[in-house]
Amino acid sequence: MPKQSAPDKRPPDTARRSEKSRRAIYDxxxxxxxxxGYPRTTIEGIAARAGVGKQTIxxxxxxxxxxxxxxxxxxxxxxxxxxxxxxxxxxxxxxxAADLKAVLRATxxxxxxxxxxxxxxxxxxxxxxxxxxxxxxxxxxxxxSLQLYVDRLRxxxxxxxVRPEIxxxxxxxxxxxxxxxxxxxxTGPISYEYTDTLVDYALHGLAPR
Amino acid sequence: MPKQSAPDKRPPDTARRSEKSRRAIYDxxxxxxxxxGYPRTTIEGIAARAGVGKQTIxxxxxxxxxxxxxxxxxxxxxxxxxxxxxxxxxxxxxxxAADLKAVLRATxxxxxxxxxxxxxxxxxxxxxxxxxxxxxxxxxxxxxSLQLYVDRLRxxxxxxxVRPEIxxxxxxxxxxxxxxxxxxxxTGPISYEYTDTLVDYALHGLAPR
Amino acid sequence: MPKQSAPDKRPPDTARRSEKSRRAIYDxxxxxxxxxGYPRTTIEGIAARAGVGKQTIxxxxxxxxxxxxxxxxxxxxxxxxxxxxxxxxxxxxxxxAADLKAVLRATxxxxxxxxxxxxxxxxxxxxxxxxxxxxxxxxxxxxxSLQLYVDRLRxxxxxxxVRPEIxxxxxxxxxxxxxxxxxxxxTGPISYEYTDTLVDYALHGLAPR
Amino acid sequence: MPKQSAPDKRPPDTARRSEKSRRAIYDxxxxxxxxxGYPRTTIEGIAARAGVGKQTIxxxxxxxxxxxxxxxxxxxxxxxxxxxxxxxxxxxxxxxAADLKAVLRATxxxxxxxxxxxxxxxxxxxxxxxxxxxxxxxxxxxxxSLQLYVDRLRxxxxxxxVRPEIxxxxxxxxxxxxxxxxxxxxTGPISYEYTDTLVDYALHGLAPR
DNA sequence: TCTTAAACGAGACGGTACGTCACGTCTTGTA
DNA sequence: TACAAGACGTGACGTACCGTCTCGTTTAAGA
Numbered sequence: 001m002p003k004q005s006a007p008d009k010r011p012p013d014t015a016r017r018s019e020k021s022r023r024a025i026y027d028x029x030x031x032x033x034x035x036x037g038y039p040r041t042t043i044e045g046i047a048a049r050a051g052v053g054k055q056t057i058x059x060x061x062x063x064x065x066x067x068x069x070x071x072x073x074x075x076x077x078x079x080x081x082x083x084x085x086x087x088x089x090x091x092x093x094x095x096x097a098a099d100l101k102a103v104l105r106a107t108x109x110x111x112x113x114x115x116x117x118x119x120x121x122x123x124x125x126x127x128x129x130x131x132x133x134x135x136x137x138x139x140x141x142x143x144x145s146l147q148l149y150v151d152r153l154r155x156x157x158x159x160x161x162v163r164p165e166i167x168x169x170x171x172x173x174x175x176x177x178x179x180x181x182x183x184x185x186x187t188g189p190i191s192y193e194y195t196d197t198l199v200d201y202a203l204h205g206l207a208p209r
Numbered sequence: 210m211p212k213q214s215a216p217d218k219r220p221p222d223t224a225r226r227s228e229k230s231r232r233a234i235y236d237x238x239x240x241x242x243x244x245x246g247y248p249r250t251t252i253e254g255i256a257a258r259a260g261v262g263k264q265t266i267x268x269x270x271x272x273x274x275x276x277x278x279x280x281x282x283x284x285x286x287x288x289x290x291x292x293x294x295x296x297x298x299x300x301x302x303x304x305x306a307a308d309l310k311a312v313l314r315a316t317x318x319x320x321x322x323x324x325x326x327x328x329x330x331x332x333x334x335x336x337x338x339x340x341x342x343x344x345x346x347x348x349x350x351x352x353x354s355l356q357l358y359v360d361r362l363r364x365x366x367x368x369x370x371v372r373p374e375i376x377x378x379x380x381x382x383x384x385x386x387x388x389x390x391x392x393x394x395x396t397g398p399i400s401y402e403y404t405d406t407l408v409d410y411a412l413h414g415l416a417p418r
Numbered sequence: 419m420p421k422q423s424a425p426d427k428r429p430p431d432t433a434r435r436s437e438k439s440r441r442a443i444y445d446x447x448x449x450x451x452x453x454x455g456y457p458r459t460t461i462e463g464i465a466a467r468a469g470v471g472k473q474t475i476x477x478x479x480x481x482x483x484x485x486x487x488x489x490x491x492x493x494x495x496x497x498x499x500x501x502x503x504x505x506x507x508x509x510x511x512x513x514x515a516a517d518l519k520a521v522l523r524a525t526x527x528x529x530x531x532x533x534x535x536x537x538x539x540x541x542x543x544x545x546x547x548x549x550x551x552x553x554x555x556x557x558x559x560x561x562x563s564l565q566l567y568v569d570r571l572r573x574x575x576x577x578x579x580v581r582p583e584i585x586x587x588x589x590x591x592x593x594x595x596x597x598x599x600x601x602x603x604x605t606g607p608i609s610y611e612y613t614d615t616l617v618d619y620a621l622h623g624l625a626p627r
Numbered sequence: 628m629p630k631q632s633a634p635d636k637r638p639p640d641t642a643r644r645s646e647k648s649r650r651a652i653y654d655x656x657x658x659x660x661x662x663x664g665y666p667r668t669t670i671e672g673i674a675a676r677a678g679v680g681k682q683t684i685x686x687x688x689x690x691x692x693x694x695x696x697x698x699x700x701x702x703x704x705x706x707x708x709x710x711x712x713x714x715x716x717x718x719x720x721x722x723x724a725a726d727l728k729a730v731l732r733a734t735x736x737x738x739x740x741x742x743x744x745x746x747x748x749x750x751x752x753x754x755x756x757x758x759x760x761x762x763x764x765x766x767x768x769x770x771x772s773l774q775l776y777v778d779r780l781r782x783x784x785x786x787x788x789v790r791p792e793i794x795x796x797x798x799x800x801x802x803x804x805x806x807x808x809x810x811x812x813x814t815g816p817i818s819y820e821y822t823d824t825l826v827d828y829a830l831h832g833l834a835p836r
Numbered sequence: 837t838c839t840t841a842a843a844c845g846a847g848a849c850g851g852t853a854c855g856t857c858a859c860g861t862c863t864t865g866t867a
Numbered sequence: 868t869a870c871a872a873g874a875c876g877t878g879a880c881g882t883a884c885c886g887t888c889t890c891g892t893t894t895a896a897g898a
Contacts, residue, residue: 059875129248
């Protein structure tokens with residue numbers, strides 16, 4: 001007697017997945033978000049632009065946000081590869097302030113890169129409301145970057161440039177979060193001068209010495 | 210010369226507006242966002258729950274986000290009134306660190322209040338993507354609060370407790386933005402201890418003195 | 419406490435129905451069935467051709483077949499009205515054979531009318547498989563016509579031209595059903611000569627007298 | 628000259644055809660039509676139920692109706708074989724009326740057999756709309772049976788029991804078509820009494836002798 | 837106090853996108 | 868090379884909301 005009910009939600013066979021379709025979907029998703037914005041980007045639109053059936057999208061992703069997130073991961077990975085082999089660390093020239101300023105300046109550049117702007121804003125926004133998505137966004141993209149700051153700060157502690165009782169995970173937020181918030185919520189302009197100032201304030205505090 | 214062309218898009222007459230409907234719409238919007246989340250809250254749903262025609266919503270607001278924002282303003286105003294007449298300032302006991310910690314602890318409490326959680330997250334998220342809405346959200350809700358910190362920091366500068374060359378608008382971000390980011394993006398837990406630490410780090414810096 | 423579940427399937431308000439849309443839907447449905455055939459006629463196609471939202475169709479009809487059936491009723495009603503005021507009876511000239519032949523010849527003409535051909539075939543076919551639809555088709559279109567034959571045959575019985583023990587409801591099938599089957603199932607050609615023969619056979623039987 | 632262009636649409640090799648798959652497909656098709664009805668029977672469903680790839684169906688049949696028709700032929704052939712060796716003729720006991728009544732009573736039984744009901748209705752319905760299929764249905768299933776009546780009627784004519792000028796091909800429709808229509812279109816109940824009456828009316832006519 | 841024009845509730849309408857289903861084709865690995 | 872399996876592009880399904888547009892029915896202003 002064959003099965004009748006039980007909708008049989010077997011996962012699709014990854015081995016037979018069409019690489020060409022996946023690429024086309026990523027490209028279409030990123031292009032549409034950049035061109036018409038996230039809310040007016042639709043799954044139907046992505047499918048049409050990618051020359052792909054809707055079902056091919058629904059087969060591999062669970063939502064528009066899911067597609068965009070993977071597309072963005074892919075974009076980031078590509079960008080990282082293009083940018084060459086500089087390793088995923090913050091340089092340690094011995095001058096903590098200079099090193100942090102350099103990295104933050106690079107971050108400023110990236111935040112202003114139009115290719116990244118639209119999708120990452122959209123994902124950040126969606127992540128605020130969709131807990132699951134937000135968690136993935138943070139763990140896959142944000143945390144690894146933050147960890148680099150933790151490492152650099154620990155090295156600085158070893159070198160006696162940061163007080164040993166400081167918690168690096170909190171300390172890094174003093175200069176990273178203000179930048180993030182200004183960018184996300186448009187609460188102020190973003191510039192090299194601004195991030196330099198953040199580093200100075202964070203390292204030496206606001207109170208007179 | 211009497212009106213001739215122009216399809217007569219006159220604004221509605223505020224004087225005849227139904228107060229009862231407005232209240233019902235606010236209540237329905239806040240309740241639905243809390244119950245089913247922002248994305249699954251619809252204008253039709255708000256209208257039905259409020260026992261109101263859709264047109265009454267479209268007559269007075271331009272979008273779902275717009276309704277929710279006003280509902281949230283209303284809620285905040287009510288809450289402020291309920292909370293009594295403590296003025297919109299940060300106390301100045303002379304001890305800057307203590308004053309900031311106290312205010313931030315109150316903020317922590319508010320961020321954890323379930324009545325505020327859902328709508329303010331939703332509005333923040335929508336504001337990331339809808340520039341116009343984001344600007345209004347920041348101007349009407351965020352900036353006034355931040356200004357209080359500016360004022361308090363300036364007083365501290367006058368009292369010699371903060372270095373005079375410090376820009377208070379940037380300085381306040383050292384402890385406000387980390388809290389905001391943790392809350393918005395779930396990048397870490399929120400507690401009194403955490404905000405206390407932020408204030409300490411910000412005031413005295415990370416480098417040894 | 420407002421209702422939450424219970425999908426609330428209230429019937430729509432007939433008084434506010436758009437007559438223009440209904441007409442446009444009938445026209446589009448009949449045109450499409452005639453042009454591309456019933457199976458390739460879709461609800462989306464009807465809606466598009468009628469310049470109407472799909473929901474307007476789903477609001478008032480339950481299926482493609484349902485739309486087509488009402489469209490066909492409407493067409494029949496119109497045709498009947500156009501054809502003028504000849505009443506819904508079979509003429510009684512006193513000559514039963516002649517009267518029946520005349521009516522059947524008219525039926526042959528109608529069966530060959532291209533406006534009727536496609537929709538009525540489609541409805542008949544759908545009615546075979548969809549019991550409910552078939553029942554409505556039979557009671558609203560077929561039975562009234564058959565009743566006319568019953569009446570005429572009874573008159574003939576009163577006039578002594580048909581044996582009194584004959585059941586008219588069965589008797590009429592002797593000439594009506596063969597025509598119906600030939601038309602429906604293409605089991606043979608249809609012509610005046612054919613229907614005339616049917617009447618003769620039926621009235622006088624196959625056995626020698 | 629070797630094949631060059633023409634995309635090589637060679638017909639499959641019948642010799643290598645899997646008998647097991649064919650049987651499984653017939654069984655699945657008939658079972659599904661009986662269980663869920665023809666419209667909700669799908670090729671995917673048949674393939675799944677038969678444990679067969681979709682391509683195996685498309686390789687050997689051109690449509691769902693095609694599959695079902697062959698399945699039904701197969702079923703009929705089996706049934707005929709099971710029923711034993713009574714030859715494909717109508718008995719000739721010399722009593723035409725009795726012979727016809729007997730055959731029609733057997734037909735009534737068959738029409739009420741649930742194994743035949745669903746598929747033959749479905750095929751009849753599909754045949755109304757799909758000309759090609761209808762033709763095959765009539766030629767392979769209907770006409771052979773009708774020919775038996777033609778033969779029997781001719782014998783009756785030879786025996787002087789039917790007027791010589793009668794066209795047997797039309798005459799048989801007087802009792803066959805009414806039964807067919809009642810069954811197909813549910814225009815009335817089907818019983819031995821009904822078919823007996825049909826034979827009586829057809830043989831002796833409606834008019835008094 | 838009565839009139840009357842507006843705001844109102846209700847909800848039908850033309851649309852767009854949703855997420856699902858089945859189509860018929862094509863590809864991959866097995867027998 | 869026929870086959871089981873199933874991914875693919877395609878297109879229709881029936882549903883949910885969108886924002887606009889009538890419909891009567893309150894309702895509050897001013898005549």
